[in-house]
Amino acid sequence: MERPFTFINSAMSADGKISTKERKQVRISGQIDFNRMDKLRAGSDAVMVGIGTVLADDPSLTVKSAELKEERIAAGKDENPARVVVDSKARTPVDADIFKKGEGKRIILISESAPADKVALLKKQATIVVAGKDSVDLKQAMSELKTQGIDRLMVEGGATLNWGMISNGLVDEIYTFLGNLIIGGKTAPTFTDGEGFSEKEIQKLELIDADKMEDGILIKWKVLANSKQ
Numbered sequence: 001m002e003r004p005f006t007f008i009n010s011a012m013s014a015d016g017k018i019s020t021k022e023r024k025q026v027r028i029s030g031q032i033d034f035n036r037m038d039k040l041r042a043g044s045d046a047v048m049v050g051i052g053t054v055l056a057d058d059p060s061l062t063v064k065s066a067e068l069k070e071e072r073i074a075a076g077k078d079e080n081p082a083r084v085v086v087d088s089k090a091r092t093p094v095d096a097d098i099f100k101k102g103e104g105k106r107i108i109l110i111s112e113s114a115p116a117d118k119v120a121l122l123k124k125q126a127t128i129v130v131a132g133k134d135s136v137d138l139k140q141a142m143s144e145l146k147t148q149g150i151d152r153l154m155v156e157g158g159a160t161l162n163w164g165m166i167s168n169g170l171v172d173e174i175y176t177f178l179g180n181l182i183i184g185g186k187t188a189p190t191f192t193d194g195e196g197f198s199e200k201e202i203q204k205l206e207l208i209d210a211d212k213m214e215d216g217i218l219i220k221w222k223v224l225a226n227s228k229q
């Protein structure tokens, strides 16, 4: 199956949390890391999040730097990479910031179980891709993104989508900024939630690089092949 080159970028606390127990967004990294993230967005064909992140944070997922936007336009691309939401039941609000802010394509990945009336509303603002019966079949969805010309995909969480992508063997690299705070809470989302691997299935990584950045560490990992997937 052909799929895009895919990486996850995330910011987590020193105890591995990506938001609070109330699922409230926390500023974990500083401006240098936000600029790095902006460059990653600008260099991608699409930026993807789960519906949990849209409902919790309402991110715009746009490129913020005017210079980087101009570079994209000069290269014949849209100002922003395509914004993709994994949303089995088509719960994306029609007034979400991904629709209100910035130019560019929007793609909503849904399952066959999504209600037709809501899908019809979303169709006015986004390309709808149906993959899977009750929840989005991520393998099928990634193959569809590839056929739509997406060669480089940035995944920005959250915890459940990160698990879904990694456990299905759909991720090539992971970039995590580890910040100088403890969030705690057993219900606060971690970098990967989902059901978790049992011992023999655990996903192995190879360290690419680790750098001190502001008051934290940027760690880059390569995801190794996993015979279980």
Ligand SMILES: NC(=O)C1=CN([C@@H]2O[C@H](COP(=O)(O)OP(=O)(O)OC[C@H]3O[C@@H](n4cnc5c(N)ncnc54)[C@H](O)[C@@H]3O)[C@@H](O)[C@H]2O)C=CC1
Pocket: 009, 010, 011, 012, 018, 019, 020, 023, 024, 025, 026, 028, 049, 050, 051, 052, 053, 054, 056, 057, 086, 087, 088, 089, 135, 136, 137, 138, 156, 157, 158, 159, 160, 161, 162, 163, 164, 165, 189, 193
């Ligand atoms: N610090 C950071 O870098 C980031 C933190 N976050 C945080 O993450 C939290 C949201 O994470 P979650 O609640 O876990 O939501 P999520 O953003 O991972 O979305 C999960 C939802 O995606 C949908 N989905 C459909 N098909 C799926 C499949 N095959 N596999 C996995 N998911 C599928 C399901 O409805 C599922 O509930 C928020 O609190 C947000 O603030 C989100 C992005 C970045």
Ligand SMILES: Nc1nc(O)c(N)c(N[C@@H]2O[C@H](COP(=O)(O)O)[C@@H](O)[C@H]2O)n1
Pocket: 009, 010, 011, 025, 026, 027, 028, 029, 030, 033, 034, 037, 049, 053, 057, 058, 059, 060, 061, 062, 156
């Ligand atoms: N990389 C990173 N560092 C942090 O400290 C963060 N809090 C986040 N959060 C995610 O960034 C997204 C915001 O995007 P827009 O600014 O709206 O374009 C959002 O999904 C946050 O969860 N990321």
